[in-house]
Amino acid sequence: xxxxxxxxxxxxxxxxxxxxxxxxxxxxxxxxxxxxxxxxxxxxxxxxxxxxxxxxxxxxxxxxxxxxxxxxxxxxxxxxxxxxxxxxxxxxxxxxxxxxxxxxxxxxxxxxxxxxxxxxxxxxxxxxxxxxxxxxxxxxxxxxxxxxxxxxxxxxxxxxxxxxxxxxxxxxxxxxxxxxxxxxxxxxxxxxxxxxxxxxxxxxxxxxxxxxxxxxxxxxxxxxxxxxxxxxxxxxxxxxxxxxxxxxxxxxxxxxxxxxxxxxxxxxxxxxxxxxxxxxxxxxxxxxxxxxxxxxxxxxxxxxxxxxxxxxxxxxxxxxxxxxxxxxxxxxxxxxxxxxxxxxxxxxxxxxxxxxxxxxxxxxxxxxxxxxxxxxxxxxxxxxxxxxxxxxxxxxxxxxxxxxxxxxxxxxxxxxxxxxxxxxxxxxxxxxxxxxxxxxxxxxxxxxxxxxxxxxxxxxxxxxxxxxxxxxxxxx
Amino acid sequence: xxxxxxxxxxxxxxxxxxxxxxxxxxxxxxxxxxxxxxxxxxxxxxxxxxxxxxxxxxxxxxxxxxxxxxxxxxxxxxxxxxxxxxxxxxxxxxxxxxxxxxxxxxxxxxxxxxxxxxxxxxxxxxxxxxxxxxxxxxxxxxxxxxxxxxxxxxxxxxxxxxxxxxxxxxxxxxxxxxxxxxxxx
Numbered sequence: 021x022x023x024x025x026x027x028x029x030x031x032x033x034x035x036x037x038x039x040x041x042x043x044x045x046x047x048x049x050x051x052x053x054x055x056x057x058x059x060x061x062x063x064x065x066x067x068x069x070x071x072x073x074x075x076x077x078x079x080x081x082x083x084x085x086x087x088x089x090x091x092x093x094x095x096x097x098x099x100x101x102x103x104x105x106x107x108x109x110x111x112x113x114x115x116x117x118x119x120x121x122x123x124x125x126x127x128x129x130x131x132x133x134x135x136x137x138x139x140x141x142x143x144x145x146x147x148x149x150x151x152x153x154x155x156x157x158x159x160x161x162x163x164x165x166x167x168x169x170x171x172x173x174x175x176x177x178x179x180x181x182x183x184x185x186x187x188x189x190x191x192x193x194x195x196x197x198x199x200x201x202x203x204x205x206x207x208x209x210x211x212x213x214x215x216x217x218x219x220x221x222x223x224x225x226x227x228x229x230x231x232x233x234x235x236x237x238x239x240x241x242x243x244x245x246x247x248x249x250x251x252x253x254x255x256x257x258x259x260x261x262x263x264x265x266x267x268x269x270x271x272x273x274x275x276x277x278x279x280x281x282x283x284x285x286x287x288x289x290x291x292x293x294x295x296x297x298x299x300x301x302x303x304x305x306x307x308x309x310x311x312x313x314x315x316x317x318x319x320x321x322x323x324x325x326x327x328x329x330x331x332x333x334x335x336x337x338x339x340x341x342x343x344x345x346x347x348x349x350x351x352x353x354x355x356x357x358x359x360x361x362x363x364x365x366x367x368x369x370x371x372x373x374x375x376x377x378x379x380x381x382x383x384x385x386x387x388x389x390x391x392x393x394x395x396x397x398x399x400x401x402x403x404x405x406x407x408x409x410x411x412x413x414x415x416x417x418x419x420x421x422x423x424x425x426x427x428x429x430x431x432x433x434x435x436x437x438x439x440x441x442x443x444x445x446x447x448x449x450x451x452x453x454x455x456x457x458x459x460x461x462x463x464x465x466x467x468x469x470x471x472x473x474x475x476x477x478x479x480x481x482x483x484x485x486x487x488x489x490x491x492x493x494x495x496x
Numbered sequence: 497x498x499x500x501x502x503x504x505x506x507x508x509x510x511x512x513x514x515x516x517x518x519x520x521x522x523x524x525x526x527x528x529x530x531x532x533x534x535x536x537x538x539x540x541x542x543x544x545x546x547x548x549x550x551x552x553x554x555x556x557x558x559x560x561x562x563x564x565x566x567x568x569x570x571x572x573x574x575x576x577x578x579x580x581x582x583x584x585x586x587x588x589x590x591x592x593x594x595x596x597x598x599x600x601x602x603x604x605x606x607x608x609x610x611x612x613x614x615x616x617x618x619x620x621x622x623x624x625x626x627x628x629x630x631x632x633x634x635x636x637x638x639x640x641x642x643x644x645x646x647x648x649x650x651x652x653x654x655x656x657x658x659x660x661x662x663x664x665x666x667x668x669x670x671x672x673x674x675x676x677x678x679x680x681x
Contacts (some may be wrong), residue, residue, distance in 0.1 A: 021656060028652055028653070028656045031652065031655060031656050031659070032523055032652060034526070035525070035631070035636075035637065035652075035655070036528045036529075036636075037636070037637050037652070038529075039529075040529040043528070043529045043530065044529075044530070047530065047576040047579060048576070048579070050573065050576050051573065051576045057573065060569065060573075061566065061569050061602075062604075062605075062663065063659065064522060064526075064565050064568075064569050065565050065566075065602070065604075065605035065659060065661060066605070066659055066663065067522060067525075068518055068519070068522055068561055068562075068564075068565045069558075069561070069605065069610065069613050070613070070628075070632045071517075071518035071522065071632070072557075072561060072610050072613075073610035073611075073613040073614050073617070074617070074629065075632075076615070178505075337664055399623045401583045432584050476516050
């Protein structure tokens with residue numbers, strides 16, 4: 021049997037002596053055989069040297085026997101020149117021809133292929149500011165590398181450089197996945213919202229989300245309706261799991277009425293909201309189930325509950341707030357202990373022990389009121405009276421829970437400061453984040469979007485840094 | 497790279513004029529019977545050369561040619577890998593793998609001048625030398641076989657032997673050139 025490595029197959033291949041099928045098989049073999057690959061490297065070096073030293077033409081090019089497959093590829097000069105210009109090969113032509121060519125073509129139009137005008141899909145989600153690079157196309161991530169090796173025509177780039185259109189050059193590189201070159205050329209572009217947007221796209225591609233958000237904020241400060249920046253901001257927020265904010269940013273894009281993009285933005289916003297709504301429903305159900313388990317009569321196993329630490333932690337807070345006796349609170353200690361083992365420290369155990377010292381004659385009715393609030397979450401019962409009793413009572417943890425549940429702190433500055441005051445008085449990082457979230461919601465309600473989103477990104481980073489012990493998704 | 501497009505264009509064009517014909521000849525041989533276009537292969541190679549031109553322009557012709565050859569070989573191997581993954585419906589993961597031993601071949605060959613190569617060809621056994629020259633002139637195996645009145649398979653063996661001998665003759669030169677470089681520096 022003839023294996024590809026035997027019988028001088030490599031030499032036959034390079035000399036064009038294999039049939040089409042054999043050549044195809046050998047090319048496939050080459051990619052797997054390091055011996056043949058290194059043989060090919062040596063052989064080609066030798067043959068190039070031969071061509072330079074002996075001045076001979078390569079057999080395939082000159083030999084009449086194989087003219088056919090070759091002529092099919094060698095275009096007549098005129099057609100070739102057109103092809104050459106289309107793929108912008110001119111630097112590789114004889115200089116004389118190139119010079120003539122330049123003279124008659126000035127000022128040349130930049131061919132759309134510089135920005136992959138014939139592509140039928142986008143390979144990355146972000147939007148560049150250059151109009152030629154921002155045509156709406158369906159997004160197709162699986163074909164992510166298909167343009168990477170596509171040729172970048174040089175002559176039009178030279179022309180763009182002469183026009184100081186560095187953003188255009190950067191876009192051409194970015195579309196081919198060459199982010200380093202894109203970034204370098206953007207550095208030479210004059211400051212503008214467009215430049216900041218494109219730099220953000222580079223940052224986004226490198227997963228530098230905080231930097232990207234900063235750049236986009238700057239772009240939007242210069243032009244609040246910058247479609248690409250709004251779109252890219254949505255992507256950054258989504259990457260940080262801030263789905264609600266991401267959807268809001270997509271909404272703004274949709275409202276700009278751009279062809280293609282508008283509908284896509286609407287679809288993205290709807291998708292994110294559905295995802296978020298589903299996650300919320302699932303999350304609430306899980307927490308409610310765990311809370312009912314903790315406060316019910318049936319025995320439960322702390323270790324087993326702690327296998328889902330995020331749910332268990334949320335349920336534990338609710339259980340401590342709603343049980344009506346010292347014994348009931350103390351019974352929660354094993355779970356607090358398990359969760360503290362995961363999160364480090366003794367935050368939850370301290371909390372449970374501290375509540376166990378409260379006077380339950382006074383606390384029990386408030387705990388029941390709060391439990392009612394939880395049970396009737398959907399009915400939006402007026403909680404003003406309960407909040408007022410809680411505010412006046414010393415049961416600050418229940419008051420905190422009620423404020424978070426009712427969202428009162430968003431509209432009530434006094435409530436917000438009470439919320440923050442309580443959070444600051446505990447060493448529990450999750451309560452800090454929740455208080456922060458309520459503050460951010462207040463900023464959002466006041467229209468301070470950029471500031472709020474920056475704070476949300478920071479909060480999300482802090483949250484992710486805690487490890488998987490708290491429900492970061494709740495920051496939305 | 498700031499002023500390369502304008503200031504050094506002429507120099508770059510001269511560089512291309514010098515190397516393009518031999519590179520294109522090689523590219524045609526590699527791309528024969530495939531969907532790959534020889535012109536594209538050469539174009540991609542010169543595009544990479546442009547990025548490296550600062551370093552390439554001051555090197556010897558032999559070194560520049562060896563660099564171009566390695567680069568074009570890499571592009572060709574990329575093409576083969578892409579074909580393979582596409583035919584299997586896989587993403588282009590293989591593209592990220594760089595070729596093996598690419599530096600070694602280049603380092604050896606960039607020290608060989610065309611004069612040294614010509615002398616080495618002279619030292620081949622007569623039938624190997626003549627067969628190799630005919631082949632370098634563009635003759636196919638069957639034409640060479642006819643010329644010597646031998647079977648086509650023999651021509652293949654002769655060319656393989658000629659190349660092996662050339663390599664053996666030239667690689668000691670490489671060792672000498674290295675030594676020269678080491679003592680003179």
